Amino acid sequence: MITLWAPDGVGEVRRGDDLADLLLALVEPVDGDVVCVTSKVVSKAEGRVQAGDRADAVARETVRLVARRGPLAIVVNRLGLTMAAAGVDASNVKPGRIVLLPEDPDASARALRSAVAARTGVNVGVVVTDTAGRAWREGQTDIAIGAAGLTVVDDHAGRTDPYGNDLLVTAPAVADELAGAAELAAGKLRGRPFTLVRGRGDLVLPPGVDGPGAAGLLRPAGTDLFGLGSREAVLAALAGGAGHRLAFGSPADADELAGILTGLLGAGSEVVRDGEGLCVTAAEPRARWVAEVAAYAHGWRAGRSAGPTLVLAPAATEES
Known part of the structure; x- marks a missing residue:
């Protein structure tokens, strides 16, 4: 059984706030839990909120244009993520301010995991989440843009299904699935930046082993079948x-x-x-x-x- 908690009680996060303190004031994680945290509060705590023009920020964060339709631009940003507006956000901040993605979301995830372990002795996985669209479907869902202590892809190669068929390309992006489940529990407008997921301890790596991070979910350059609009x-x-x-x-x-x-x-x-x-x-x-x-x-x-x-x-x- 999988259970998720997205607690209330987190106020406005500001530069320098300790995310581990905020989290541990609300939940008591146990070994094998996965902590999902929105990139928005990670960015706020890390001082990634700026004044300025959003279009200018998008241009600075963009590495390559993928597609443009009117004002909408899908780009590859400096983190290698393909996102609308390079992940630059102007929501849930004061007018005239913008929020950039964390400088290194995998490092942010490692830092939170380490802080939780140091203060509680508990071994958790951490996912930093953000919202993205999908090329073939309407709407958006949350994905993992940072991760630590977690298997991010559950590669089924070499296994067989119940009918004996070899599984050659099945590889669930479990970090993205956890991010989507966390968003479903937390909601977009409820002020719940943390979600604790319990029941998938099999995905959590041993203490001191952080794994490849969410960078392991990025397709290598030249292998994306939809690298351009x-x-x-x-x-x-x-x-x-x-x-x-x-x-x-x-x-x-x-x-x-x-x-x-x-x-x-x-x-x-x-x-x-x-x-x-x-x-x-x-x-x-x-x-x-x-x-x-x-x-x-x-x-x-x-x-x-x-x-x-x-x-x-x-x-x-x-x-x-």
Whole structure:
């Protein structure tokens, strides 16, 4: 059985406040509990509240634009998180103030875990939560942006289901599930920044072992199938250049790209293998341009050419 407590009684959190003191005044954790704490109060305690323009702060916190629709910008921020407005928030603070995400949410989680252990002798896991949208679904849910002392992904590889089927890719993001459950218990407007989760001690790591943190939930660069919005992907492919190449992932297989180009270019053009590369004989200038754009979007680039024949090679091969 899993139980969750999201206690009342936390007032306005200010810079320098001790989160462990605030937590322990409200709950008595036991070994194996998981403490979920909102990033908002972590940021307030760490002095991440600022005066200033939100748009300017978003620009400073942004590493790469993923997609934009009117005033909404989805970006990769300095923490590697893909979020609306880089996670910069202007809610639950005085007008004219903004809240940045913690400088290092995993370090914040480690600090809270260590403080709880030092004052109580209890071994807990800690999750720092924040709200994010999902690419395919309406609404938002809380996710783990920081974690300590916790298994963040429960990889089922090597296990079998009750019917004997091998589980190859099943890997529940249990830290995110705990964050979502905590938000359900605490609510958004009730002033309950802490949630104590009991019943998943199997996910809590031994004392002194903090684990990979929520950074372990981030996809490595180039492996995200949705590294750009649909419009932005088209524009990036047309513009070419190295700036967006990683967002398209690793180079496609030569046979895969050859099939794509054959379908795109149609009659009068020819695509043949040339060692590790491809030779494209374009029937007209537009077909050559289409081949270059499609090649870029699949991790390839144009190399030498001879007359109407364009030679393509995987980008990594040419760069090495």
